[in-house]
Amino acid sequence: MFAVTILGNNSATPAYGRFPTSQVVTINEHQILIDCGEGTQMQLSKYKIRKRKINHILISHLHGDHYFGLVGLLTSMGLLGRETDLHLYAPAALEKIIQLQFESSNISMPYTIHFHPLTEEGIIADENKFSIKCFKVKHTIECWGFIIKEKKVPKKLDKEKAVEYNIPAAYYNSLKEGNDYVTKEGTIIKNELVTTPNTPEKTYAFCADTIYFEEMIDKIKNTTLLYHEATYLKDLENKATQYCHSTTVQAATIAKKSNAKKLLIGHFSSRYEVLDDFLTEAKEIFDNTELAIESVTYIV
Ligand SMILES: [Zn+2]
Numbered sequence: 646m647f648a649v650t651i652l653g654n655n656s657a658t659p660a661y662g663r664f665p666t667s668q669v670v671t672i673n674e675h676q677i678l679i680d681c682g683e684g685t686q687m688q689l690s691k692y693k694i695r696k697r698k699i700n701h702i703l704i705s706h707l708h709g710d711h712y713f714g715l716v717g718l719l720t721s722m723g724l725l726g727r728e729t730d731l732h733l734y735a736p737a738a739l740e741k742i743i744q745l746q747f748e749s750s751n752i753s754m755p756y757t758i759h760f761h762p763l764t765e766e767g768i769i770a771d772e773n774k775f776s777i778k779c780f781k782v783k784h785t786i787e788c789w790g791f792i793i794k795e796k797k798v799p800k801k802l803d804k805e806k807a808v809e810y811n812i813p814a815a816y817y818n819s820l821k822e823g824n825d826y827v828t829k830e831g832t833i834i835k836n837e838l839v840t841t842p843n844t845p846e847k848t849y850a851f852c853a854d855t856i857y858f859e860e861m862i863d864k865i866k867n868t869t870l871l872y873h874e875a876t877y878l879k880d881l882e883n884k885a886t887q888y889c890h891s892t893t894v895q896a897a898t899i900a901k902k903s904n905a906k907k908l909l910i911g912h913f914s915s916r917y918e919v920l921d922d923f924l925t926e927a928k929e930i931f932d933n934t935e936l937a938i939e940s941v942t943y944i945v
């Protein structure tokens with residue numbers, strides 16, 4: 646499974662029961678937390694997402710609505726006896742902030758936090774099943790977007806067929822890579838007899854807090870699922886520009902111009918109680934849009 650679960654979709658302050666930004670991306674057995682606004686660990690418990698499964702945390706920028714829940718979460722992970730290493734990717738200043746809080750409360754964690762400061766665009770994590778890339782967006786302070794890409798082997802194995810041809814399990818990975826199998830007698834079992842082509846690799850792009858800027862389009866081209874903030878409705882475009890945020894129409898325009906398959910919009914301003922107009926406005930430009938709603942899991 647490759648999916649994103651929304652834990653918080655509001656901007657700046659919690660409002661109308663909506664929490665500030667946080668999302669969990671699930672790629673099979675892996676979980677990646679993106680941003681950690683206040684209340685994130687409560688949301689994780691509420692939606693039964695196990696903290697110990699999260700080994701990567703990405704923080705887009707150091708506005709409080711994106712990280713004020715982090716020290717609480719890191720501390721709880723320690724109190725719950727976590728021993729597995731945790732990888733934290735964030736603007737450099739976060740390392741000092743965390744250290745100061747831990748030092749002041751005289752606590753040390755029973756697990757290692759590997760802090761990776763975001764310095765330049767590119768791959769920041771390269772695991773067996775996925776990779777994570779960061780890219781710069783434009784906001785009032787240093788701010789980063791992330792692209793999570795699943796990795797797939799080129800072929801899917803038809804196990805029944807492989808057994809039929811008496812191919813030992815030790816060769817299954819080689820078959821998935823597209824190689825033929827040669828029997829002891831020298832007979833070649835062609836790869837296509839025991840495999841089928843795999844589905845294309847999918848990507849999830851998280852565009853953080855950003856003003857509308859078209860240079861982004863190249864960075865996120867052809868994303869399977871694109872999350873773009875839409876803090877305001879279209880009539881407040883001036884306000885969006887003033888605060889380095891985007892509107893519904895701007896988010897949908899980025900989705901359209903970057904050829905995204907599907908758009909998810911969030912980071913709604915606390916001035917709006919009802920969100921229906923966000924969807925209507927965005928859909929006028931890019932039909933395959935959904936609102937990022939807390940507790941909902943969106944398949945990539
Ligand atoms: Zn924000």
Ligand SMILES: [Zn+2]
Pocket residue numbers: 706708784854
């Ligand atoms: Zn911000």
